[in-house]
Structures are given as structure tokens and as C-alpha cells.
Amino acid sequence: MTEIQDATDAFRKDLSSSTFVRAMVETGVRPFYRTMHMTGAGEAVVEGRDVVMAGCNDYLGLSTDPRVTAAAAEALTRYGASCSGARTLNGTLPLHGELEGRIADFLGTEAAAVVTTGFQANLAVAAMIGRGDIVFSDMSNHASLVDGIRLGAGRRVLYPHSDTARLDTLLEQATAAEPTAGKVLVTDGMFSMDGDLCRLPALTELAARHGARLVVDGAHDIGLLGPGGRGVAEHFGLMDRVDLFTGTLSKCFGSTGGFLAGPAHVVDYLRYSARSILFSASMPPAALAAGIAALGIAAAEPWRRRRVLALAEALRAGLRALGYDTGDSVTPVVPVLIGDATTCALMWQALLDEGVFTNAVGAPAVPEGRCVIRVTVQATHSDVHLERILDAFAAAGRRVGLVPELPAQAVAR
Ligand SMILES: Cc1ncc(COP(=O)(O)O)c(C=O)c1O
The missing domain is CATH 3.90.1150.10 (Aspartate Aminotransferase, domain 1)
Structure with missing residues (x-):
């Protein structure tokens, strides 16, 4: 040295x-x-x-489930260990489309995009926070969501964990100071260290009243909570009030990989604008096949x-x-x-x-x-x-x- x-x-x-x-x-x-x-x-x-x-x-105990590991092994043999490139260029297999379709169906969204990790799914949120937008983030949000909003071009406002009264005040102040700013609320659905849930009913009410978009990171809760396992939003009966879901396959779905799910125009925009999607190798075959198998098992069991x-x-x-x-x-x-x-x-x-x-x-x-x-x-x-x-x-x-x-x-x- x-x-x-x-x-x-x-x-x-x-x-x-x-x-x-x-x-x-x-x-x-x-x-x-x-x-x-x-x-x-x-x-x-x-x-x-x-x-x-x-x-x-x-x-859900799926990472070692024989159905999941057999699907991964078959994909590995058929497609190799890596796609050796990003989705945009050579890195799209039929399995990517299949997994995206399954996730969108499962969550009832128009579209979904899979990325290589949940961390990268949250980094992609940066693309939705443009200059002139303001993002409001729970102080206990996961590091990946924190980094995603840091990479965004807009202004960041943090609110104390689950303090929706304080968030209301901050939203009001922001609207008074910058009436033309776009507003985005971001929250973990289930918080990974405390094991508590976000106050989704209050957050959806605030989003509607203040004209803000709501992004929920369902990394821990999608697959786990709600009658159909669709996560915290289903648990509260508020699936249609979340504008964009982010999530991972590395927790409930026994694999590795991330996703974003929401309206088709937003997902398409992310595919071409989010740098964590554009400039990183795509999800590998074995992880895709494991994720597809695990999604099916989680829904059926x-x-x-x-x-x-x-x-x-x-x-x-x-x-x-x-x-x-x-x-x-x-x-x-x-x-x-x-x-x-x-x-x-x-x-x-x-x-x-x-x-x-x-x-x-x-x-x-x-x-x-x-x-x-x-x-x-x-x-x-x-x-x-x-x-x-x-x-x-x-x-x-x-x-x-x-x-x-x-x-x-x-x-x-
Ligand atoms: C809340 C939350 N979001 C996102 C992630 C990132 O997911 P991944 O491990 O797939 O990168 C994690 C991982 O610990 C998490 O806890």
C-alpha cells in the first residue's frame, strides 16, 4: 500500500x-x-x-423445501448459473416474465418488475422522487429505503417512528411552503427490528387528504400477513390504497430477489429509469425458479x-x-x-x-x-x-x- x-x-x-x-x-x-x-x-x-x-x-420455512430446491436445481441446469447481464440487454429469461406475472397477480397490481435484491427494489424508489418532490419517511424505515430516498433528487422529511400526528403536521407545513411539490410517503409495512406494523389506516388517510403517493416496503409482511398472505395492506383491508409495493423474495419466499409492484405506467417508468435495475445483472435462474415455486406454495398452504x-x-x-x-x-x-x-x-x-x-x-x-x-x-x-x-x-x-x-x-x- x-x-x-x-x-x-x-x-x-x-x-x-x-x-x-x-x-x-x-x-x-x-x-x-x-x-x-x-x-x-x-x-x-x-x-x-x-x-x-x-x-x-x-x-414460512421455504428456503429448504424440496419443491423449491428442485425447481432451483432444474433452472440452474437448464439456464446456467447467471444471466451475465442486465435485464435491459441480455438478462431477461422467460422466468423473469413468469415471476413478474405471478407477483402482480398475487398482489392484484397492474404490473410488477423483479430486481436482483430487495435492497435494489428500494433503491429504485429514488426514481420516483424527482426534483421538486418531497418524500416523507418513517425514521425506522429499513436502510435500503433510507438509501433509496437519499438517492432521489427531492427533499427528504423524516418523521418519528409511526408518529402519524407529526406526519400530518409535516405534510401541512410542506404543502403551505411548496404548494406545487409532489409528495410521497414511504414506510416499511412490518418493521424488521421491532416486529411491529406500520399504521397503514392512518397513512392511507393522510395520503388521500394531502394528495400524496404511498409506497410500502412489504419485505417482511408480503407472504405472511393478511387472509391471503398479501401483507400488511391486506391485513388492514387496504390493498387498493397503496400506490407502489416494494418487496423481497429473501424472507417469506425462500429465495433471493426483489420486486416493485404497482400501476403499469409506474413499473414501466422504473424499468427504464431506476439505476439499480438498469445497471445491475438480473436475477439468476435458480433464484427465479425458487421464487416462483415458493410463491405458489405460500399461496396454496x-x-x-x-x-x-x-x-x-x-x-x-x-x-x-x-x-x-x-x-x-x-x-x-x-x-x-x-x-x-x-x-x-x-x-x-x-x-x-x-x-x-x-x-x-x-x-x-x-x-x-x-x-x-x-x-x-x-x-x-x-x-x-x-x-x-x-x-x-x-x-x-x-x-x-x-x-x-x-x-x-x-x-x-
Ligand atoms: C424492510 C426490508 N426491506 C428491504 C430489505 C432488503 O431485502 P434483500 O435482503 O432482498 O436485499 C430488507 C432486508 O433485510 C428489509 O428488512
């Missing part, structure tokens, strides 16, 4: 400014970048050890949604009985409030020692000092898995001092 005088070296950056990462280094705990793979039905192997998988977004939601309810009840705070979660994402980064690191390790893999989450994903262990369940978890997760929280909590020790006679029994 070239020698650069220390003070002016742009590469003079390290991780010590993150209290969370510092706590991991100081405790010797490594919750991140562990090598693992799912082995099916709610289990995984983490660096050679069999564990209960309670830290992934495969809510509603027991998966019911099962995972019931498991989440039982998990929250069990954790609360142990004295844990699970916040506002109403979904399979259950954050367990731990507090400081060091305790969170130790708790994460103690849970792994008990044979349960979870996610340790610290700032900036959550506010400083409010670290959580994020637990997720899957439709394919058995009742025994659930018991093992709760037993692990009891034992690990005792070890770390979050759960009181059992009285002596209880131990003796």
Missing part, C-alpha cells in the same frame, strides 16, 4: 467508534459473519454445531402463515413469563430487550451455548443502550423447537443475570 501521511489518510478508519462492535471485541463474542447453513425444518449448522435456527427471515403467527404469539408469552420485554412485536420478529452492548453479547453467546442461534442487534440498528436479541420463528419450527428456545432464554438469562436464579428446592426437583 502507498504510504500516506496519517492525518490525511482516508483509510484511517476502524471499528472502535461503534460501542456495539467494541463490546463484541472486549467480550470475545462473535455474533457476526459466523459460517452456517440451514438444514431444514427450523434447524441449522453453525460452524459444525447443530442448533435451533431462531435468527433468520425464512418465516395458508397453514404456514397461521402456524408461524401462532408460534410467535406463544414465544412472546413464554418470554414475558420469564420477565423479558418483547416491545410492540405482533409478528414472527420478536425483539428481546437486553440493554447494554456487553450484556447483549454475553446473552447471545449464552443462547448459542444452549443450542439456539439468534441475532444480536445494537446501534445503529436500534438506539444506543437498547440492544436486543432478535428472535424469529418459522412455520417449520416444532413445539419442541419452541420449548428449546424458551429453555435457552431461561438458562442463558440466569447465567447473564437477566432471569432470577431458581429457588433451591426447584433446582432439586
Whole structure:
């Protein structure tokens, strides 16, 4: 490497400014970048050890479903590993059109466009926020949606998480100051760290009253919520009040890939204007075929949604009985409030020692000092898995001092 005088070296950056990462280094705990793979039905192997998988977004348990993996294998053999190019040029297979048709049918929109990741679907939203437009964004929106609106040319206004009264005021002020500006509201449907839902009824009312367009990122909720699994909008009976959906295949649909779904003229515009679509290689064959198979299974097997939601309810009840705070979660994402980064690191390790893999989450994903262990369940978890997760929280909590020790006679029994 070239020698650069220390003070002016742009590469003079390290991780010590993150209290969370510092706590991991100081405790010797490594919750991140562990090598693992799912082995099916709610289990995984983490660096050679069999564990209960309670830290992934495969809510419906489809990523290892034999029908999904067989479809992926067949597409891989037939079309190869990659399209080696962007959609616009050489990167469009019949499978792209088929998946887009299935997504549009499923959501009841005029059209859909698939992109290579959900992150890129949200980056594409930038194309809808032109100079002179104003975008209003929930402060807890996912990083990809945040980056998408940052890339847009319009002005950004942030509102505190789910504070629709404040949003109303901000919309009023914006209309008074810039009466000709186009307005766009963007929100996650289901928030990925807290497991709560956006206040869609209030958001649709505000959008209508202020003449704003509404974009909902259904990454976590499409496939999971609502009588037909169409997500938060169906859950609230408001499918036709959302102007544009973004989403991913990497959570409920056991694959990898993203999509945008809405009116045909908007989707067409995005196909030719969104840089994350235009300038990136298209979804690969195996991921497309896996997504198509998983969409079909998710629609045909509603027991998966019911099962995972019931498991989440039982998990929250069990954790609360142990004295844990699970916040506002109403979904399979259950954050367990731990507090400081060091305790969170130790708790994460103690849970792994008990044979349960979870996610340790610290700032900036959550506010400083409010670290959580994020637990997720899957439709394919058995009742025994659930018991093992709760037993692990009891034992690990005792070890770390979050759960009181059992009285002596209880131990003796
Ligand atoms: C709310 C939300 N939107 C978008 C994404 C990005 O999806 P993908 O993993 O397909 O890039 C995520 C991923 O974690 C997410 O949680």
C-alpha cells in the first residue's frame, strides 16, 4: 500500500467508534459473519454445531423445501448459473416474465418488475422522487429505503417512528411552503427490528387528504400477513390504497430477489429509469425458479402463515413469563430487550451455548443502550423447537443475570 501521511489518510478508519462492535471485541463474542447453513425444518449448522435456527427471515420455512430446491436445481441446469447481464440487454429469461406475472397477480397490481435484491427494489424508489418532490419517511424505515430516498433528487422529511400526528403536521407545513411539490410517503409495512406494523389506516388517510403517493416496503409482511398472505395492506383491508409495493423474495419466499409492484405506467417508468435495475445483472435462474415455486406454495398452504403467527404469539408469552420485554412485536420478529452492548453479547453467546442461534442487534440498528436479541420463528419450527428456545432464554438469562436464579428446592426437583 502507498504510504500516506496519517492525518490525511482516508483509510484511517476502524471499528472502535461503534460501542456495539467494541463490546463484541472486549467480550470475545462473535455474533457476526459466523459460517452456517440451514438444514431444514427450523434447524441449522453453525460452524459444525447443530442448533435451533431462531435468527433468520425464512418465516414460512421455504428456503429448504424440496419443491423449491428442485425447481432451483432444474433452472440452474437448464439456464446456467447467471444471466451475465442486465435485464435491459441480455438478462431477461422467460422466468423473469413468469415471476413478474405471478407477483402482480398475487398482489392484484397492474404490473410488477423483479430486481436482483430487495435492497435494489428500494433503491429504485429514488426514481420516483424527482426534483421538486418531497418524500416523507418513517425514521425506522429499513436502510435500503433510507438509501433509496437519499438517492432521489427531492427533499427528504423524516418523521418519528409511526408518529402519524407529526406526519400530518409535516405534510401541512410542506404543502403551505411548496404548494406545487409532489409528495410521497414511504414506510416499511412490518418493521424488521421491532416486529411491529406500520399504521397503514392512518397513512392511507393522510395520503388521500394531502394528495400524496404511498409506497410500502412489504419485505417482511408480503407472504405472511393478511387472509391471503398479501401483507400488511391486506391485513388492514387496504390493498387498493397503496400506490407502489416494494418487496423481497429473501424472507417469506425462500429465495433471493426483489420486486416493485404497482400501476403499469409506474413499473414501466422504473424499468427504464431506476439505476439499480438498469445497471445491475438480473436475477439468476435458480433464484427465479425458487421464487416462483415458493410463491405458489405460500399461496396454496395458508397453514404456514397461521402456524408461524401462532408460534410467535406463544414465544412472546413464554418470554414475558420469564420477565423479558418483547416491545410492540405482533409478528414472527420478536425483539428481546437486553440493554447494554456487553450484556447483549454475553446473552447471545449464552443462547448459542444452549443450542439456539439468534441475532444480536445494537446501534445503529436500534438506539444506543437498547440492544436486543432478535428472535424469529418459522412455520417449520416444532413445539419442541419452541420449548428449546424458551429453555435457552431461561438458562442463558440466569447465567447473564437477566432471569432470577431458581429457588433451591426447584433446582432439586
Ligand atoms: C424492510 C426490508 N426491506 C428491504 C430489505 C432488503 O431485502 P434483500 O435482503 O432482498 O436485499 C430488507 C432486508 O433485510 C428489509 O428488512
